[in-house]
Structures are given as structure tokens and as C-alpha cells.
Amino acid sequence: MAKTDWKAEAKALKKKLKKKVEALSTELDSLRGAAVEVASDAIAAVKKAAKPVSPLAPAAFPDLPVIKGASFAAIGAGIKYQNRRDVMLVSLCPGTAMAGVFTRSSTRSGCVRDCQEKLAMKVPANAGAAIVVNSGNSNAFTGKIGDKAVAEVTGAAAAALGIPASRVFSSSTGVIGEPLPYEKITAVMPALVADLGEAGIQMAAEAIMTTDTFPKGAAAVIEGEGGPIHISGIAKGSGMIAPDMATMLAYIFTDAKIAPAKLQTLLARNTDETFNSITVDSDTSTSDTLLIAATGQSAAAEVKTGPVLKAFEAALRGVMLDLAQQVVRDGEGATKFVEIRVTGAASPEDALRVGKAIADSPLVKTAVAGEDPNWGRIVAAIGKSGAEADRDRLRISFGDILVAEKGWRAPSYTEEDGAAYMKQPNLVIGVDLGLGRAKRTIWTCDLTSRYIEINADYRS
Numbered sequence: 001m002a003k004t005d006w007k008a009e010a011k012a013l014k015k016k017l018k019k020k021v022e023a024l025s026t027e028l029d030s031l032r033g034a035a036v037e038v039a040s041d042a043i044a045a046v047k048k049a050a051k052p053v054s055p056l057a058p059a060a061f062p063d064l065p066v067i068k069g070a071s072f073a074a075i076g077a078g079i080k081y082q083n084r085r086d087v088m089l090v091s092l093c094p095g096t097a098m099a100g101v102f103t104r105s106s107t108r109s110g111c112v113r114d115c116q117e118k119l120a121m122k123v124p125a126n127a128g129a130a131i132v133v134n135s136g137n138s139n140a141f142t143g144k145i146g147d148k149a150v151a152e153v154t155g156a157a158a159a160a161l162g163i164p165a166s167r168v169f170s171s172s173t174g175v176i177g178e179p180l181p182y183e184k185i186t187a188v189m190p191a192l193v194a195d196l197g198e199a200g201i202q203m204a205a206e207a208i209m210t211t212d213t214f215p216k217g218a219a220a221v222i223e224g225e226g227g228p229i230h231i232s233g234i235a236k237g238s239g240m241i242a243p244d245m246a247t248m249l250a251y252i253f254t255d256a257k258i259a260p261a262k263l264q265t266l267l268a269r270n271t272d273e274t275f276n277s278i279t280v281d282s283d284t285s286t287s288d289t290l291l292i293a294a295t296g297q298s299a300a301a302e303v304k305t306g307p308v309l310k311a312f313e314a315a316l317r318g319v320m321l322d323l324a325q326q327v328v329r330d331g332e333g334a335t336k337f338v339e340i341r342v343t344g345a346a347s348p349e350d351a352l353r354v355g356k357a358i359a360d361s362p363l364v365k366t367a368v369a370g371e372d373p374n375w376g377r378i379v380a381a382i383g384k385s386g387a388e389a390d391r392d393r394l395r396i397s398f399g400d401i402l403v404a405e406k407g408w409r410a411p412s413y414t415e416e417d418g419a420a421y422m423k424q425p426n427l428v429i430g431v432d433l434g435l436g437r438a439k440r441t442i443w444t445c446d447l448t449s450r451y452i453e454i455n456a457d458y459r460s
Contacts, residue, residue, distance in 0.1 A: 103244055132154065212237065250323055
């Protein structure tokens with residue numbers, strides 16, 4: 001081969017290799033860009049899926065006592081969430097007494113209406129009972145399709161457990177207005193029944209969570225006549241919390257022997273100053289449900305009258321209040337737990353109006369979030385509440401710090417003291433109207449930018 005031909009061939013080969021390198025470089029850049037995009041999407045998805053636990057959460061889920069006659073199971077059906085439990089089943093022994101309170105929302109869900117109807121029915125002799133709950137879809141405002149979903153789910157549970165459908169109570173929580181894919185629940189019913197066990201209550205609490213950052217449980221034990229009586233309860237709730245007869249979802253179980261009518265009386269009597277005294281965002285859910293089941297399996301005698309009845313009611317109220325306050329502590333984006341104590345009101349109704357006006361005020365809640373002792377916003381909330389108030393009799397305090405009295409700021413109050421107090425995670429705002437003897441306590445949380453993030457992205 002001539003020397004000149006070799007040089008020409010080498011030059012051509014070099015040119016060819018250069019083009020190939022350029023093409024590979026372009027392809028590599030493209031792949032690198034795609035990888036970066038995928039990684040960014042993955043990071044965004046992880047961030048979106050991540051649920052930092054509320055700073056106000058308890059250290060751990062409590063050790064709840066076993067309730068004889070109540071068995072629990074939970075499973076992932078893929079209703080909305082992936083790789084997590086989203087359906088729970090509770091099987092209750094024959095003879096269980098049931099009671100409940102529910103939202104008075106005029107747009108309440110099919111599950112709520114179904115539960116109300118069933119509690120009003122005559123109970124078949126010695127019949128068992130069951131509760132089925134799903135998260136991810138509230139089955140609310142879904143018309144006849146929603147009613148069919150309730151019938152299919154409760155019917156499947158009844159058939160699997162061998163109990164009347166009239167004794168199966170259901171709840172759904174999640175997005176409003178979307179048909180519930182009930183087939184996913186009925187498909188896992190055999191597996192749920194197979195997994196039933198007395199120790200599964202924590203899994204049940206986890207399965208009913210939506211925007212919650214931690215499962216909620218509470219318990220109490222009292223000494224009855226002839227043996228101990230146990231109470232265990234679970235709840236879910238984080239946003240859309242301004243209950244009207246109950247909280248988002250709560251289920252309480254006891255082994256007490258007690259008549260259904262008495263159980264209903266105790267539950268209704270203690271709802272007002274527990275679940276109906278909390279608010280996160282002033283929005284009442286379409287699905288608010290509070291059910292209690294008494295299996296009657298305790299060795300203690302029936303709870304009827306006297307000291308045992310008083311002790312049982314006090315213990316029940318304690319469990320209800322604990323669960324209600326945990327809902328507030330898990331308020332969407334919450335960093336502060338706020339107790340509002342209203343005293344000296346002219347009437348109980350006025351005490352409630354003032355408490356709710358302060359607790360629901362976005363201005364008060366954002367001031368708390370910013371650790372700003374802006375007590376003028378509390379004054380404004382009292383004024384707009386519609387309750388009777390007298391400027392010169394009104395007293396406002398932050399914990400033990402007197403902030404305002406006799407129509408103006410208290411002489412002893414300093415902005416520095418107020419600002420230091422507001423840095424605490426648990427706050428007490430006291431309001432004495434000086435007009436009467438009525439009082440009311442309301443529990444709420446602050447309002448942060450995280451609340452907006454959660455609710456802006458809730459359906460996406």
C-alpha cells in the first residue's frame with residue numbers, strides 16, 4: 001500500500017471515530033439527563049410520600065389491654081395506598097352490645113346512615129357483630145353506588161363471619177365523591193377473617209390512617225364487682241376536624257357487661273366535652289363516627305348503678321378525651337397543642353362560642369404557629385363570637401401569665417414574657433368573661449404552611 005494511501009485511510013478512520021465519539025457523547029448526555037430527571041422525580045415522590053411524625057405525638061403506641069370477645073385483623077387492599085394496610089376488620093362475640101354517635105352533617109356518608117339505621121334495629125338474640133373500616137376513600141356523596149358499596153362490604157363480612165348483615169357496621173375515610181372500589185375489600189375478606197386475633201388492635205389503628213402521622217390508642221382498667229373491666233380504644237384523624245357528635249373515626253371496645261341503652265347514654269353524655277371539644281381546621285367531616293362495643297366477657301358483674309357505674313363512666317370519658325386530644329396533636333402540620341379554657345361565661349352556649357371562635361380563628365392559630373403573643377387577635381375572636389362579653393370584665397392569660405384585664409393590657413404583662421411562653425409546645429390560653437359561672441375547654445392546634453401543603457396535594 002502506498003504511503004499516501006495509508007495516510008488517507010488513517011485520516012478517514014479518525015474522522016469516523018470522531019463522529020462515533022460525538023454520537024456516543026450525545027447519547028450519554030441524553031441518558032444522563034434522563035437519569036437526573038428520573039432521580040429528581042424519585043426524590044420528589046419520596047418527599048411527597050414521607051410523613052414526618054408530628055412533634056406532638058406520644059413516644060409510642062400504648063400497650064392496650066386485650067378485650068376478650070374482640071378480634072382484629074388488617075390488610076392491604078390497594079384502595080388508594082400501596083404497600084400498606086388500608087382495611088381493618090373487628091369480629092365481636094355473640095351478645096356484644098353496640099352504641100354509637102355520628103356526624104350531623106347533612107351530606108353524611110352512606111356508611112354513617114347505614115350504621116345509624118342498624119343501631120336503631122332490634123338486635124337478633126345472642127347475635128355477634130363486626131366492624132369493617134377502610135381508608136383512602138370516604139364513600140361519601142357517591143349516591144346509590146355508595147349505598148351498594150356499603151351493602152356489598154357489610155354483606156361479605158356477614159357471610160364470612162356467619163352473622164346477620166344488620167350487625168355489621170362499616171366506616172370509610174378518605175377522598176369525598178369517588179366511588180369506593182368495594183370489590184377490593186370483598187376480595188380480601190377471607191384473608192381478613194383468617195387473620196383475626198385478639199392482639200391485632202394496633203394494626204387496625206394503622207389501617208384506618210389517612211393523613212395521620214401516628215396511630216392513636218388509649219386504654220383504662222377499673223375494678224368491677226368480681227373482676228377487672230378493661231377499655232381499649234383507637235381513633236384516626238388529622239385534618240377536617242371540627243366534630244359534630246363524634247370525631248373522624250373512633251372505635252372503643254370494652255369487656256364490660258352493660259345494657260346497650262345504658263352504653264348509648266354514657267357515650268352520648270361524654271361526647272360533647274371530649275370529641276366535640278376539639279378542632280383542627282373548623283371543617284366537619286361527612287364520615288364522623290364513634291362506635292363502642294361491649295363484649296360482656298369480663299368476670300365482673302353487669303355495670304348498672306353505684307360506684308362501679310361512676311368509675312366506668314369516668315374511665316370511658318378518659319379514654320375518649322385521650323383519643324380526642326391525640327387527634328389534635330396530630331393536626332395536619334401542627335407544632336403546638338393549645339388548650340383554651342373559657343370561664344365566667346353567662347351560659348354554657350356562650351362559653352362554647354368563645355372557645356370555638358378562638359380555636360378556629362386563622363389569625364390566632366397562625367400567631368401561635370409563629371410564636372407571636374398577639375393577644376389582640378384573641379380579643380377580636382371573642383368579639384366576633386356572638387357571646388355576651390364586657391370589655392372591662394374580660395381577663396386573658398397565657399398559662400399563669402395575666403395578659404389583659406379591666407379593658408386593657410395588664411400592668412404586670414411584658415411582651416418578653418408572652419413571647420417566651422409561646423415557644424412552648426403545649427399552651428394554655430385562658431379567658432374569663434366575668435359574667436357568670438359557665439365554662440368550657442376546647443383543644444386545638446396551630447396553623448402552619450405544612451397544613452396548606454398537605455391539603456393542596458391531598459388528591460394528587
